[in-house]
Amino acid sequence: EPEVTQTPSHQVTQMGQEVILRCVPISNHLYFYWYRQILGQKVEFLVSFYNNEISEKSEIFDDQFSVERPDGSNFTLKIRSTKLEDSAMYFCASSGLASRGDTQYFGPGTRLTVL
Amino acid sequence: EDQVTQSPEALRLQEGESSSLNCSYTVSGLRGLFWYRQDPGKGPEFLFTLYSAGEEKEKERLKATLTKKESFLHITAPKPEDSATYLCAVHNSGGYQKVTFGTGTKLQVIP
Numbered sequence: 001e002p003e004v005t006q007t008p009s010h011q012v013t014q015m016g017q018e019v020i021l022r023c024v025p026i027s028n029h030l031y032f033y034w035y036r037q038i039l040g041q042k043v044e045f046l047v048s049f050y051n052n053e054i055s056e057k058s059e060i061f062d063d064q065f066s067v068e069r070p071d072g073s074n075f076t077l078k079i080r081s082t083k084l085e086d087s088a089m090y091f092c093a094s095s096g097l098a099s100r101g102d103t104q105y106f107g108p109g110t111r112l113t114v115l
Numbered sequence: 116e117d118q119v120t121q122s123p124e125a126l127r128l129q130e131g132e133s134s135s136l137n138c139s140y141t142v143s144g145l146r147g148l149f150w151y152r153q154d155p156g157k158g159p160e161f162l163f164t165l166y167s168a169g170e171e172k173e174k175e176r177l178k179a180t181l182t183k184k185e186s187f188l189h190i191t192a193p194k195p196e197d198s199a200t201y202l203c204a205v206h207n208s209g210g211y212q213k214v215t216f217g218t219g220t221k222l223q224v225i226p
Contacts, residue, residue, distance in 0.1 A: 033213075043159065043202065045214065045215070048212040055212055056213055106160070
């Protein structure tokens with residue numbers, strides 16, 4: 001069964017450093033997403049991406065964040081200068097279509113620890 | 116703004132003891148309501164999508180139902196392997212792509 005994959009599973013970084021989280025969405029999907037979950041809190045939307053551009057973003061997704069689809073399979077989230085409060089699980093998701101509440105399938109996540 | 120409230124926050128059941136989890140939602144228009152299962156340290160695993168009031172879906176010991184204001188996840192004769200956090204999420208029909216999640220119900224099934 002097709003699934004979303006993410007690398008690395010755990011990333012430890014120093015405050016102020018740049019990190020890139022990587023995802024391979026399900027191959028025939030068109031919409032890609034990043035969510036985050038701070039320990040003990042709910043899953044929060046960051047950004048959605050369609051047709052090589054951002055289609056929607058939340059207030060959390062400020063200028064420190066960027067997304068890219070560098071090739072036909074990968075989807076990345078970059079945090080330019082990490083802060084302590086960026087420590088969280090980051091989930092990539094993908095869906096076939098955004099119409100009619102198409103299901104978003106999630107990857108296993110990357111645990112980001114900022115020291 | 117879309118809101119999703121799940122109750123109870125935590126639920127402890129004996130193996131075989133059936134129960135229901137509640138998800139109350141407020142959206143200007145519902146495109147879809149989702150149930151996911153999340154194990155500790157893992158990503159949400161898709162269970163069901165419901166689109167309109169009156170709709171029901173089943174999978175093994177789980178059954179999801181939907182009304183205009185809430186959804187229930189019924190668990191029949193649960194087993195210890197059903198222990199997880201169950202997440203409810205809604206997709207607004209107003210042209211948005213984001214899904215709004217509730218805080219989840221942490222289910223523990225005791226052998």
